[in-house]
Amino acid sequence: MEEEGLVSAATGALQPALGKLAALLGDDEDKRLRGEAELLTRELAAMDAFLLAKSSSSSSDLIPSAQDKACMHEIRELSYDIDDDLHDFMEASVCDKSAELAGLLDKMKAILGRTKARHEMIAKAVDDLKERVAQVAERHSHKRSKVDRRAPAILDDAPKLVGVDGPKEELIQLLSGSVESTQQQPTPNLVAIVGSGGTGKTTLANQVYQELEGQLDCHAFCSVRRNPDKARVLRSIYNQLYSSYNNLDRLSSPRPGVRDLPGLITMISDYLENRRCIIVLDDIWDVEILKVIECAFPTASSGSKIIITTRIHAVAQSCCSTFSGHVYNIRPLSMVHSRQLFHTRLFNSEEKCPSYLEEISGQILDKCAGLPLAITAISGVLADKASEKEIWDQVKDLIGRALRNSSVEDMVNIISLSYLDLPPHLKTCLLYLSIFPEGHIIEKENLIRRWIGEGFIQKKSGYTVYESGEMCFNDLINRNLIQPAKLDETFGDEVKNCCVHDTVHNFIVSKAVEENFVTIVGVPGVINPDPKAKIRRVSLQNDGEVPPSLDVSSARSLHVFGRNVKIPSLSEFRLLRVLDFENCSQLEDDHLVGIGNLLQLKYLRFKHAKAVMKIPEQVAMLHHLEIDVNGYGKLMEIPMTIQERLACYVTLCVDGYETVPDEIAAMQGLRVLEGLNIYTQSTEFLKRLGQLKKLRKLGIIWNMYDMGNCDVNYDKEEEEIEEEFLSSICELGKAGLESLHIFVREAADAYFKRSWFPDPQCGLRELIIVGDFLSEVPTWVASLVNLEKLCITMRVINERDMEILRGLPSLRHLRIYADADEDDVSESRAAMEKAMEEHPNRPTLVWYED
CATH class of the missing domain: 3.40.50 (Rossmann fold)
Incomplete structure (x- = not known):
């Protein structure tokens, strides 16, 4: 990826635009042109500094006025247009230079003609851009007024350190049947945990789940959220139940072909016959999903346990009438536990809290009213200011009224304090998470690749650009604004996936939409403010469809989630940098027509896009592209023109049973290959595997019984396969293979x-x-x-x-x-x-x- 300035939520594309302008005009000798360009550069740089100052927590304690906000918005929008115009011009210039001309004389004449035309085109472009910048500058004066100091931190599982043991034991008692129920039928025991956002419902449910899962035959933990896809929920439950009972990893987990609800209900019911399980259904908003779950449980499944979490008391009551259930109203943390959580997050132990901060510490905690989310938010604010009493006083005053009512508005107030305390690049990375559906499990590597493709990550000296992005990810984890969802399964020392607390997610969605950073389609209640505004990023969710009135020609990224979304035509998205299809089983080859015209595309990902048979050959024309094919269905065909491209970064995950085509071994850009069963591959493939000099991660299955029906010369064939594979492994080790999973x-x-x-x-x-x-x-x-x-x-x-x-x-x-x-x-x-x-x-x- 070429080095250029960062795109950010604060300054838009001003920095990349400045970089392109400098590169474009660096070798020009036209004095007038250079003067005009320098003037334009100074004005753009001043705007960049203004936006950075206005978005920085270090710029005194000032807040932007409505006038400043309007100015900031307009400058950001202008920056994207300037950056796009400069890119278009540079692409046209490159194409012109690359023309092949016959004869030296003709070539010299053509160069002179193009140079003259180029000067005229640049001059016109600079004049146009200068005029547009001047118009914006004239309409707005850059006055500054008060800004609140803001602060970070929220991690839903933080309270597991304190205050959980008592409630956990109460819930285990309720689920064990030791507390009498009014119902006597042999149905699973159920507890419905009720509480507002940020009270620790999910953390408590997870603690009980971890305590009991080893005592039962099988288990499943599923986040339901608003407007759930019932079939998806049941598939997730079945896969988890099956895998946990059979102690299987993901390669061996079942992938049922059944899609309809009746079929899935029958599968679960049959599977649970004579088996006991524990199931957690997190964040239920209505009772419809419980009716479906009820149908899936056989009446003989006594001894099984169900835990639900919900914010709505009526939903909890209804669930408990369905099963032999109990409502558990989650309680705020006591002051003792609040102080323990607060001080542990700041000092690692309560004893280390300086005496001069004891009083103000109590005042801050009193305002947090025992809400874990509020406590971790405020502790995150003070994490690097643990000895500065003046700052603690400011934070206490900024919290506002006590959060006695546990209202969402109060919690959002603290989250907004967290947001503006972030440096600009982390604000951008956090806002970007608004593209994901609520409750979505976000893969770290995929997220970082998207950030890089969008131009959000600045390469740090001594590190790769990916490692620099990983630092941003870790910063957000450390600040508790995103939550670890899954650690490295083997070593547990690295966060692999993350999620966003729903209250935080609601805030960043609101902020991203307000600033025209992201346009979200298909989510009820999300209103994109100005239908005439230029679209910068599109997130398609649920059963969303891009309306015809929406002009997406300026969109820089398209993110499509789920099998019910209507796939838009790529011909409308000429400026895409990032294109990601996740769980889009409806995606077909025809939907990818025109992808070769996306000349700025840097990251293309398919996850579980089973109907796509072939990546279009036109993709080979795209420079600096990374392709991630991640799924456990039929491997899509990758044309030879793509395989031979050295600049193309490719990740392939296969299902452990299919035969990978021999041609894949020629793909020099292949970096990750997982799920490869060596006994289902040809000896030619295994021989050529060692030629993949850029392969860094390899996951294999070594099971000779997967050879199936073989010829009579079974031992010889087995020996040949193993010899070729070991020879290739030696070559890969020399070439830089970093990870091997067998x-x-x-x-x-x-x-x-x-x-x-x-x-x-x-x-x-x-x-x-x-x-x-x-x-x-x-x-x-x-x-x-x-x-x-x-x-x-x-x-x-x-x-x-x-x-x-x-x-x-x-x-x-x-x-x-x-x-x-x-x-x-x-x-x-x-x-x-x-x-x-x-x-x-x-x-x-x-x-x-x-």
């Missing part, structure tokens, strides 16, 4: 006897070997001098194994799945703990006995 079945030890990575220069940083138990750590693991993370499934750990693991110089995380049936498993664990304590890095050890 799921192994049957004859596990035999697979690892040979040398996988003989080259001492192998850069592998992460190795995961799970599935069947190994009897020893493979010898070649000792040569992995760069290995930082190791997960391995072992029958027993002996002294030899510990010596290998202790000798890995870069090891930081070690996870061992041990066979619980082995007699000396506890001795092995104690010895391994000691070995890791003696390691120079003192790696984190997670020991799990299966």
